Amino acid sequence: MAASRTVEKVSEIVIDPKPGGSRAVFLVETRNSEETREVMNFFSDISDYLQVLPMSKGSLLSFAVQVQEGDQKMLDEIRAKLASRYGFVALHRSFDALIYNILTELCNDTGSKLLPVPKCDICGKVDPFPETIVNLAGEDGTPVASRKYCSTCTAQHSATNNKDFVISLLSADRKDFSRLAQRKLIRTPTRKQRIKFKIEPQAA
Ligand SMILES: [Zn+2]
Numbered sequence: 486m487a488a489s490r491t492v493e494k495v496s497e498i499v500i501d502p503k504p505g506g507s508r509a510v511f512l513v514e515t516r517n518s519e520e521t522r523e524v525m526n527f528f529s530d531i532s533d534y535l536q537v538l539p540m541s542k543g544s545l546l547s548f549a550v551q552v553q554e555g556d557q558k559m560l561d562e563i564r565a566k567l568a569s570r571y572g573f574v575a576l577h578r579s580f581d582a583l584i585y586n587i588l589t590e591l592c593n594d595t596g597s598k599l600l601p602v603p604k605c606d607i608c609g610k611v612d613p614f615p616e617t618i619v620n621l622a623g624e625d626g627t628p629v630a631s632r633k634y635c636s637t638c639t640a641q642h643s644a645t646n647n648k649d650f651v652i653s654l655l656s657a658d659r660k661d662f663s664r665l666a667q668r669k670l671i672r673t674p675t676r677k678q679r680i681k682f683k684i685e686p687q688a689a
Pocket residue numbers: 605606607608609610634635636637638639
């Protein structure tokens with residue numbers, strides 16, 4: 486859909502800031518479908534305590550995780566637990582282009598399938614845990630678009646107030662929502678950490 490048509494439908498903008506942290510990637514090679522199921526269940530269980538994003542499926546399983554800054558001990562514990570049971574376990578203590586390239590190659594070699602990982606809608610960088618998510622919704626709250634921005638782009642577009650911040654992000658977005666900058670945004674109260682704006686209807 487053309488960005489201009491999308492923009493016309495938007496009557497609500499919600500900024501959803503996500504908690505940051507240290508990223509890491511676990512790679513686990515399994516020998517059979519039972520082991521695959523076990524590993525998937527293991528990561529599903531720990532997603533109660535930390536953020537987890539599965540990045541591949543097949544005999545090579547990989548998961549991006551995000552823990553609170555400095556919580557490296559937890560990563561070591563997870564690795565030890567996996568290593569005691571499975572033949573090949575690797576822990577990469579960041580998420581970067583290098584590990585993503587390695588993962589892509591290993592998936593090719595093992596016939597495993599890469600799963601979609603979110604990309605920043607400004608710089609295009611692959612980012613499993615975007616720092617800012619901006620949801621655009623229509624009149625009745627129906628989702629129109631959900632845009633994701635990495636921590637670098639979030640920092641680059643920081644502003645003295647939330648209205649300037651969100652307009653700056655949306656104007657830099659690859660889909661170009663800069664037309665929203667001409668509209669009047671009205672802050673409306675929300676629960677939690679979300680920041681919500683209503684767009685004043687345009688005079689016909
Ligand atoms: Zn970015």
